[in-house]
Amino acid sequence: MQTPEPDLVLRWGDPRVRQAEADGWECIATSWGARLTLDPADSASLTRLRHLVVRALQDGDFLREAVPDDVPQVLDLDALTANDYPGGVATRHDPLDEPAARALLEQGRLWGVWSGNALVALTATRVDGDRVETEFTTVHPEHRRRGLATAVKATSVLAHAEQGATLFGTGGADSNLASLAMNEAVGYQITERWSTYRLRAADLTVLGRVSDDELNALHAAAFGHAPTSIPWTGRLTTRSLTWVTARLPGGGPLVGFVNVIGDGGAHAVLLDTMVHPGLQGRGVGRDLVRTAAKDATRLGCQWLHADYEDKHAAFYEQACGLAPTRAGLLRLGRNS
Ligand SMILES: CC(C)(COP(=O)(O)OP(=O)(O)OC[C@H]1O[C@@H](n2cnc3c(N)ncnc32)[C@H](O)[C@@H]1OP(=O)(O)O)[C@@H](O)C(=O)NCCC(=O)NCCS
Structure with missing residues (x-):
């Protein structure tokens, strides 16, 4: 990058x-x-x-x-x-x-x-x-x-x-x-x-067109693991409330993404917030979360949830405005 x-x-x-x-x-x-x-x-x-x-x-x-x-x-x-x-x-x-x-x-x-x-x-x-x-x-x-x-x-x-x-x-x-x-x-x-x-770091699009290969490559780069073959697009279209893509200006490569799932009512949950390491620190992540929050609001949600590790607290709380709260997590199995 x-x-x-x-x-x-x-x-x-x-x-x-x-x-x-x-x-x-x-x-x-x-x-x-x-x-x-x-x-x-x-x-x-x-x-x-x-x-x-x-x-x-x-x-x-x-x-x-x-x-x-x-x-x-x-x-x-x-x-x-x-x-x-x-x-x-x-x-x-x-x-x-x-x-x-x-x-x-x-x-x-x-x-x-x-x-x-x-x-x-x-x-x-x-x-x-x-x-x-x-x-x-x-x-x-x-x-x-x-x-x-x-x-x-x-x-x-x-x-x-x-x-x-x-x-x-x-x-x-x-x-x-x-x-x-x-x-x-x-x-x-x-x-x-x-x-x-x-220079605008990336163009953001709500429900932006994206392929499985692009998302798998971005996930591997952002989270630092070997590429996987998750069928992202099928899940997005059937399960997601909304999502936001970030591409280099002019329809370039995918450099950021956030997924939002919902309960059909007041609650929306952020998942898989990710920005390519070469573009981190330039406001793309913050803009992705803000755009997702705006779209979830438009869709009638009143609460946007996220759980995150301590190292990401400053990003979610200071840059994106989320209030810290307690949340719990239970591992259900290894197939998800
Ligand atoms: C800018 C700075 C030097 C002003 O110092 P200061 O001693 O507080 O300023 P003064 O007391 O002389 O105030 C001058 C005017 O600014 C106004 N003012 C001061 N702080 C203000 C603020 N935060 N918001 C709005 N107006 C303010 C005062 O009311 C006064 O207006 P008035 O003449 O109409 O009464 C100071 O805020 C500072 O050190 N900032 C960091 C360095 C910086 O930005 N320097 C400027 C660029 S070189």
Whole structure:
């Protein structure tokens, strides 16, 4: 199975969007770029920025530019918040290591807020051509919603403006409401938008056409055993409530499957959820279960049951939303 294509980031209005969508690329996140133009003679704007700084700082807070001795604290705050940046590749923040943190200070400027001795807010900037670009802004989770991100960012704008900068750039994910609000508070205005596309891993079909050979091969690959010759299709058509197939886009090979049996009433049971090992971890299993649940609901069922081993608990409970419950199992014989 091939390695997944890297995600594609396209600006809104880019003529390649239409082709990408036709080729099976799906939008998984949207993001924005914003600009702030500051007129150094506009004293009202400068006063407003200073006010954003003053209003956020409490007793015991200290805001200053970071220096090389601060690198260990910069690394600690970065590690603590590294997983908090949403939005995919367009807005990803690569966690810092020591050389990267030192490079930020050598090639740009950083400002932080210390609460007592602890660094709790940080913004990093670098000059890029005619504008000052924000690399990232981060705040300790326990100090968020106090205006500290707004304060460090406003400070960075004021400090660069003192050296003659007038144009500032930044960006973020649409799903990051805090980042959007923080930048709007400083005065940034959105100037461009982007979408991040991911090549659809598989096409899902309810009651999709499938052969015994395909299902036997997939079962062997997914469960790691020698191929068997189970008469799947006869059983599906006579016994199943519904089933869902997943094929590589464009009618390609079978890469996923889930079977659903029912009691004719409120209960449906998931069986044989399987995704080819080469495509696992890309959301196909979750989509199969969600699609099966939707179809069972359409057919009048009210409960979807599954029993699973501990190693699959995270998949069923976190990715698919099943609640853990106790279930029992009795082996009846070896012929089934
Ligand atoms: C984004 C982040 C830096 C904001 O820090 P913060 O100190 O909490 O932000 P502020 O207190 O300065 O808040 C600024 C504005 O955002 C709003 N805001 C903060 N958190 C919010 C949330 N979760 N949802 C909606 N709005 C939020 C505030 O109400 C405030 O709006 P206002 O000016 O209209 O009152 C912080 O959430 C964070 O560290 N996130 C992880 C790293 C990240 O995503 N950085 C941004 C990309 S570089």
